[in-house]
Structures are given as structure tokens and as C-alpha cells.
Amino acid sequence: MDLPRADADPDSREGRGGMAAVMPAAPPGSGRTALDRRRIIGAAVEFIDAHGLAALTMRRLGAHLGVEAMALYRYVPSRDNLLDGVVEAVVDELYGDPDVHLTPGHGWQDYLQRLAHGVRRIALAHPEVFPLVATRPPAAPWVRPPLRSLRWVESFLVALIDSGFSEEAAVSAYRAYSSFLLGHLLLEVSQQGVAVNAEDKPEGVEEAQAATDLSEYPTVVRLEPLLSLDESAAEFEEALENLLERLELVLREGRAPGRGDDRE
Amino acid sequence: MDLPRADADPDSREGRGGMAAVMPAAPPGSGRTALDRRRIIGAAVEFIDAHGLAALTMRRLGAHLGVEAMALYRYVPSRDNLLDGVVEAVVDELYGDPDVHLTPGHGWQDYLQRLAHGVRRIALAHPEVFPLVATRPPAAPWVRPPLRSLRWVESFLVALIDSGFSEEAAVSAYRAYSSFLLGHLLLEVSQQGVAVNAEDKPEGVEEAQAATDLSEYPTVVRLEPLLSLDESAAEFEEALENLLERLELVLREGRAPGRGDDRE
DNA sequence: GGGTCGCTGTTTACGTCGTAAACAGCGGGG
DNA sequence: CCCCGCTGTTTACGACGTAAACAGCGACCC
Numbered sequence: 070m071d072l073p074r075a076d077a078d079p080d081s082r083e084g085r086g087g088m089a090a091v092m093p094a095a096p097p098g099s100g101r102t103a104l105d106r107r108r109i110i111g112a113a114v115e116f117i118d119a120h121g122l123a124a125l126t127m128r129r130l131g132a133h134l135g136v137e138a139m140a141l142y143r144y145v146p147s148r149d150n151l152l153d154g155v156v157e158a159v160v161d162e163l164y165g166d167p168d169v170h171l172t173p174g175h176g177w178q179d180y181l182q183r184l185a186h187g188v189r190r191i192a193l194a195h196p197e198v199f200p201l202v203a204t205r206p207p208a209a210p211w212v213r214p215p216l217r218s219l220r221w222v223e224s225f226l227v228a229l230i231d232s233g234f235s236e237e238a239a240v241s242a243y244r245a246y247s248s249f250l251l252g253h254l255l256l257e258v259s260q261q262g263v264a265v266n267a268e269d270k271p272e273g274v275e276e277a278q279a280a281t282d283l284s285e286y287p288t289v290v291r292l293e294p295l296l297s298l299d300e301s302a303a304e305f306e307e308a309l310e311n312l313l314e315r316l317e318l319v320l321r322e323g324r325a326p327g328r329g330d331d332r333e
Numbered sequence: 334m335d336l337p338r339a340d341a342d343p344d345s346r347e348g349r350g351g352m353a354a355v356m357p358a359a360p361p362g363s364g365r366t367a368l369d370r371r372r373i374i375g376a377a378v379e380f381i382d383a384h385g386l387a388a389l390t391m392r393r394l395g396a397h398l399g400v401e402a403m404a405l406y407r408y409v410p411s412r413d414n415l416l417d418g419v420v421e422a423v424v425d426e427l428y429g430d431p432d433v434h435l436t437p438g439h440g441w442q443d444y445l446q447r448l449a450h451g452v453r454r455i456a457l458a459h460p461e462v463f464p465l466v467a468t469r470p471p472a473a474p475w476v477r478p479p480l481r482s483l484r485w486v487e488s489f490l491v492a493l494i495d496s497g498f499s500e501e502a503a504v505s506a507y508r509a510y511s512s513f514l515l516g517h518l519l520l521e522v523s524q525q526g527v528a529v530n531a532e533d534k535p536e537g538v539e540e541a542q543a544a545t546d547l548s549e550y551p552t553v554v555r556l557e558p559l560l561s562l563d564e565s566a567a568e569f570e571e572a573l574e575n576l577l578e579r580l581e582l583v584l585r586e587g588r589a590p591g592r593g594d595d596r597e
Numbered sequence: 598g599g600g601t602c603g604c605t606g607t608t609t610a611c612g613t614c615g616t617a618a619a620c621a622g623c624g625g626g627g
Numbered sequence: 628c629c630c631c632g633c634t635g636t637t638t639a640c641g642a643c644g645t646a647a648a649c650a651g652c653g654a655c656c657c
């Protein structure tokens with residue numbers, strides 16, 4: 070098992086395969102491709118990745134597709150619905166990821182590991198889209214944000230149950246896993262957003278003022294080098310492994326983890 | 334028609350004190366209180382809680398305060414800045430919470446427990462605001478979303494370091510703790526949003542269609558009763574306790590948890 | 598006491614947004 | 628040949644965020 074060094078994040082920006090679901094059918098070379106829902110949503114993802122969520126308007130998206138804004142409404146009932154489609158499309162990139170499998174071939178831990186990294190790859194590839202995943206509520210209350218599609222929930226539950234988890238334990242694991250993923254990845258992309266924003270706004274005045282404010286927080290100042298280290302990849306790995314260990318314990322002791330730590 | 338036992342949640346809607354920071358400046362005796370930034374932000378929080386984030390416009394907020402929209406711009410430079418203020422105000426309710434202390438009087442575990450429940454109370458009290466906490470990036474990359482203010486970061490680090498954590502371990506704990514809080518609470522409020530929305534949109538057609546779709550996901554169907562249980566409070570407690578145990582281990586073994594599971 | 602000033606809130610106005618509705622080109626079946 | 632359904636365009640409306648000019652009004656200086 071190779072350790073991820075900070076400078077070589079294995080979940081970085083290579084199109085691990087998922088692109089398939091999103092490519093808007095190359096506009097150069099060939100003539101004007103016909104509009105359709107998939108192409109529109111694909112273009113929206115592309116647009117958000119390039120210019121940010123706030124910049125996405127129906128008019129601009131239309132222009133990006135060489136078409137008037139109203140043309141989009143033949144295929145998309147509203148902007149909100151479009152955003153739902155964007156979330157779905159991005160999450161569906163999981164299906165195109167060859168490293169993530171719907172069924173566990175090498176044990177449930179391997180399955181969960183691959184799934185987690187697959188989702189992380191998506192989050193990192195679409196940092197501006199990912200907050201939407203958390204914001205826009207899924208259809209049913211029990212299909213939780215990071216996984217979203219019923220197919221994955223089904224796959225998740227089956228995988229664990231087939232591996233010996235009780236039904237309660239599997240559901241409980243599903244909850245723990247989703248909240249872990251959501252929290253970690255949301256934090257990671259938001260942090261990334263800050264870093265990027267900080268880069269393109271060099272303001273001497275604010276910087277100085279921030280520095281003065283800091284005088285009341287000596288520990289923060291002293292630890293700033295540590296605090297601003299980007300150890301996301303290592304943190305993620307560690308927390309994920311911890312979660313898996315915890316689940317393993319639940320499995321071995323054959324109980325739902327509701328209460329009662331008998332461990333020392 | 335109160336819910337089964339959701340009301341037993343200790344972090345539910347009682348004004349545990351935090352209201353102080355958000356109250357739109359008590360109008361004692363006198364008639365129309367003058368406008369000012371605090372009052373505007375307070376009204377915005379109130380408005381979002383009542384009508385949802387999407388419903389907040391400058392015009393409507395003005396009307397809510399008995400004033401034209403443009404009057405707000407004397408005290409708030411833009412809508413975006415107003416939202417930043419809202420986030421800050423809501424997070425600052427922590428200072429008004431008598432159960433949360435800036436310094437650990439009964440050990441670091443007690444400190445972290447109280448802090449976590451304080452933040453959870455805020456999230457549950459302002460479910461429509463909380464996603465903003467995750468979405469709007471903090472000033473510095475290392476002041477992470479759920480805690481946000483430097484004062485809390487300082488307090489957090491000092492508490493752990495004074496309790497014997499190494500600096501690396503304290504920073505690492507800070508990261509683990511923030512992502513845990515963010516993930517759990519975001520999931521919890523989003524779930525709550527779905528449940529509520531589902532309540533006021535009774536559509537027979539979609540329900541039927543959803544039911545047919547489900548036929549491909551037998552496990553999900555079978556486990557639906559388990560899946561739709563709302564065990565947020567218990568889950569939260571359990572995950573929090575697990576995190577604390579994990580930190581305790583780090584403390585006792587005196588190492589940063591970055592690496593080296595000596596197991597396997 | 599009258600003139601001026603600074604604060605505060607209002608009015609008006611502009612450009613952009615999402616989207617409803619009417620319209621126009623066009624390719625294929627009576 | 629004509630007409631119809633499909634697709635994209637035009638036009639239009641109301642709401643939005645916000646810049647700019649303006650109006651009321653208490654305080655202060657002479």
C-alpha cells in the first residue's frame with residue numbers, strides 16, 4: 070500500500086473515466102450538434118467548473134451553447150431543475166470510474182475505500198459543484214447527500230450485508246459513512262476555494278489589518294504554519310481508515326453500534 | 334401531532350441563551366428603533382429562519398424592517414456581505430450559550446463535548462442558515478467552516494495543548510473535529526429540510542412513480558423503515574464519542590496521528 | 598436665529614435575471 | 628401541396644441588486 074505524499078494526491082485532477090457522463094460532445098470540428106438535456110447539463114457542469122456557480126445564468130449558458138437562453142427551456146423546466154440535473158450528472162460520474170465497483174470483489178473494506186476515493190475525486194474535480202450536492206436535498210430523506218442515487222445506496226447496503234453485517238449495522242454504517250464523506254469533502258473543497266480566492270486578491274491593506282487582529286490569538290499565530298499545511302489527502306486517508314476499523318469492530322462483535330462501549 | 338421521540342433531543346429548539354447575539358436590539362419603550370448593522374443582520378437571520386434563504390431579498394428584508402431596500406445599504410455594503418454577517422452572527426451565538434465555555438474547566442473532553450453540542454444546537458435552530466456556514470468560505474484557509482471565528486480556534490488549540498496534546502496533535506485534532514462537526518450537522522439539517530419539504534408537498538403522482546422505481550432496489554425497500562428512522566441525536570453522540578476516544582489515544586501515545594498504524 | 602452641514606432614509610433608474618407567450622423556420626407525412 | 632409538429636427566437640414582464648440623486652431633519656457655529 071503506497072502512502073500518499075502531500076504533493077502527489079492520488080485523487081487529483083485526472084479524468085479517471087467519469088468524464089464520459091459529462092462531455093458535451095465536442096463543439097469544434099463538426100457542425101452544430103442538436104440540443105438535448107444531457108448536452109445542456111454537461112455544458113452547465115463545464116461552465117460552473119470554469120467560471121463558478123454564481124456565474125451560471127440561463128442566458129450565459131445559452132450563449133456558451135451558441136443558442137438563446139429560452140431554447141434551453143425545451144429540455145429543462147427551470148434553472149433549479151437544471152442544477153438538480155448538474156448534481157445528478159456529477160455524482161453519476163462514479164459509474165464511469167473504473168476504480169469504483171458496484172459490487173465488492175475484494176471485500177467490503179476495499180469496496181468502501183474505492184467508493185470513498187471515487188467520490189473524493191469527483192469533489193476535487195468539481196469543487197464549485199460539490200457544495201450543491203450538500204445543499205440540494207435528495208428526493209427521499211434516507212438517500213443521503215454524498216451518495217444520492219438509489220443504486221449506490223442499494224449497492225452499499227448489499228455489500229455490507231453480504232459481508233456479514235446485520236441490517237441495522239449496515240444502515241448505521243451507511244449513515245456514518247455518508248456523513249464522514251460529506252464533511253471531509255465539503256471542508257476540503259471549501260478550503261481549496263479559499264486558497265484560490267486568496268491568490269487572486271492581493272490586498273495589502275486587509276493583509277496588514279488581519280495581521281494586527283491576530284495579536285490576540287498567539288497560539289493561532291504560532292501554529293499557523295501547521296494550520297495552513299494542506300494535509301487533506303492524509304487526513305482523509307486516516308479518517309477513512311479509522312471509520313473502517315470502527316465498522317470492522319461492529320461487524321466482529323455482531324451488534325449495532327448504538328451504545329455501550331465495552332472496550333476498555 | 335408531535336413526532337415520536339424526536340423531542341427527546343437535548344439539542345432541540347430551546348433558546349439555550351444564544352439568542353442574545355441575534356435579537357434585533359430590544360425596542361425598549363420607544364417606537365421605531367433606528368437602523369443599524371446589528372439590527373439588520375438580526376432581522377435577516379430571523380427572516381431566513383422564517384421564510385427560507387431563497388426568500389431573502391433586500392427589498393423584502395427592508396419591508397420586514399419597515400424601510401425601503403436602499404436604506405439597508407447605509408449599513409451593509411452588499412447582499413453578499415450581509416450573508417457573511419448572518420453567518421458570523423449565527424456562529425457567534427456560541428458566546429451566548431451558557432453550556433459552552435471558552436476554557437476547559439472539566440477537562441478537554443468535556444470542553445469538546447460542550448462545544449460540539451453548542452454548535453449542533455445552533456445548526457438545529459437555524460437549519461436554513463447553516464448550509465451558508467459551509468458554503469461561504471472563512472477569511473483564512475485554516476479557520477475552518479464550522480468554528481469560523483479565530484477566538485474559537487485559539488480556544489480550541491489552547492485547550493488541547495494545555496491538556497497535554499503536542500502542537501501537531503492539537504492541529505490535527507482541530508481538523509478532525511471540524512470536519513466531523515460540519516459533516517454531521519450539514520447532513521442533519523439537510524435531512525430535516527427534506528422531511529419538512531416532503532410534508533408540505535403531497536403529490537400522489539410522484540409518490541406512485543417513486544414507488545415503482547424502487548422495485549429495482551429491494552434492499553433499500555426492505556430497509557426503508559430502518560433507513561428513515563431519525564437517529565441523528567444518537568448518531569451524533571456516538572460519532573462524537575468515537576472521535577474523542579480516538580483523540581484520547583493520540584494523547585496517550587503522544588504522537589501526531591498522521592501515520593503509522595502499527596497494526597498490519 | 599438663521600444658515601449650513603452631516604446623517605439618514607426615499608426615489609428614481611439601470612442592467613440583469615428567470616421565465617411566460619407569441620412567433621418563425623423547416624422537414625416529413627396526408 | 629399543404630399543413631403540422633418540432634425546434635429555436637423574439638418579445639415582454641416582474642423582480643432582483645444596487646448606483647445616484649434627492650429630501651427631511653437635528654445639531655452646530657456665527
